[in-house]
Amino acid sequence: MEKKPYASPYIAGVGLGLVLLAAFFFTGHGLGASGAITRSIVAVEKVISQEHVDNNAYLAEYGGGDTNPLNNWLVFQLLGVIVGGMLSGIIAGRFRKEINHGPRITPKQRWLYAIIGGALFGFGAKFARGCTSGFILTGGAGLALGAWVGMMVMFAVAYITAYFVRKLWI
């Protein structure tokens, strides 16, 4: 199928905003993604060693004792994201295997940088209590102080870092 062009960012943005508003209106919470990752990790750790989870104050909050870390809206919402993304991709002809990378690096190099970027992002997301969707977008819409400050910090640092890693993308 011919790949269709992406939708206008403003339309996609307003659509996303309405989804976010609906989330607040119906469930009282916003969107999120990194939380589901944390919960999946805790779920795996629980299987390997429940004791380790119980002994760590942070992990215990998610999966100590009988608590099921996967019994949470974040996990189900992320599953929905995968379904929604797939639907949109199929409809728009973008459902195909690809590795997106800058012209100056190879796909394999891209994989390495993706892992490094992901590890940094995951680590940082814990401190911030969320990622761009769960903290910045959700918190930003609710006008939370930390979200707006964080948004400016994140993008400032990203722009600066991007200059130094431009070999990866352009």
Place this chain on the structure above:
Amino acid sequence: MFAPLSVYFNWSNGIDLLVSFIIGIGFGFALEQGGFGNSRKLAMQFYFRDLTVLKVMFSAMVTAMTGIVFFTAFGWLDTNSMFIPQTFIWAQILGCAIMGVGFAIGGYCPGTSFVGLSTLKMDALFFIIGLFIGVFLFGEMFPILEELYHGKYSGNMGRITLYEFLGVRPGIIAAIILIMAIGAFWGSEKIEEKFGNQIIQ
């Protein structure tokens, strides 16, 4: 006041999970439509060639924000029962800085990486593996990080909004942000033009 519906109509956990799943579908759909499954498109923000991220994020934020302000003013929505992230100012500044580095290197954020995965972008898979590693490391290092995370170095300011912090009505902040967003959109179009309109399609 009747919203959030889950609070005022006492939804069971199961309904919350189901509705969240459906909302997730909308979330993923909107992101993919905007092209956020493509890491190169996302990374191009930082080289001023494709400012889709800014346009989408601000449009989404001000749409939801405006809706919240109006619903609250009509007395429909109870913001006290709504989730607003608590502010731990130092922890969040540090976290967002680290995320900024990760974003520029990895080209994704968690939500978009799953959208990428759902349309078979293989580099998204590796970003997700990285996410698991990062989160795992945080858990293991938690005892040393605890004071910075929520202890005395975290800068815990509680659940506080911009309007509470400045002591004004929410509508004032929202109006300023909305006008700023329009300015930002106009500016983005100009910047993209200047860099030759290399928007990734």
Place this chain on the structure above:
Amino acid sequence: MKLENKQIAVYTAILLAIIMLFLPGPDPSKVNLDLQLMAQIIGNKEDHVTPGELSQWIIAGNNDYQLIDIRSKDEYDKGHIEGAINIPIENLLHKNVITDELNHDKKIVIYSNGSSHASQAWVVLKGLGLDCYILEGGYNGWNAAVLNPAVPSATTDDEILLYAKQKAVAEYFGGSNIQVQKPANNAAPVAPQKPQGVKKKKMQGC
């Protein structure tokens, strides 16, 4: 065509912004009953301040709390705790009293004769987000515990020390029925201890 759409969008947005400048914010007198949290606080008795604690605050001259007598004006005039202001319960729950007369930055301690009226008011004030506490035992309990401390039946050192402190406090407040008999071990009255604030339970995040 596309340009026109954009113009419509921009004008709509500007219009919405102007409207939002004038919209009212969340209603401060709307009560938010987080029942689970309240149940937890009540179960842990963190909604109470004992007469002993309150007397320490008064003696130490703390000013981080607001003491409110919610009985009628007549009862207040007949006798009230030092430093208490009188807001009868039927006025306490009015919107302007809540915004104008209650200090939202301080601890608020309320008392009635016993505990039932104070408990009712507590639920509402707590739901409004105020840092509110009930004086355990109310005015009756204050009289019994502070103004007329009971002589301990056993005479362990701790109890004698406690009684001596209570006597000192009672004298401070001009209690009428001070039992003059000295305790067996002749312990001298000790100055009141540094006041302990009521501990607040840390709220779990999401």
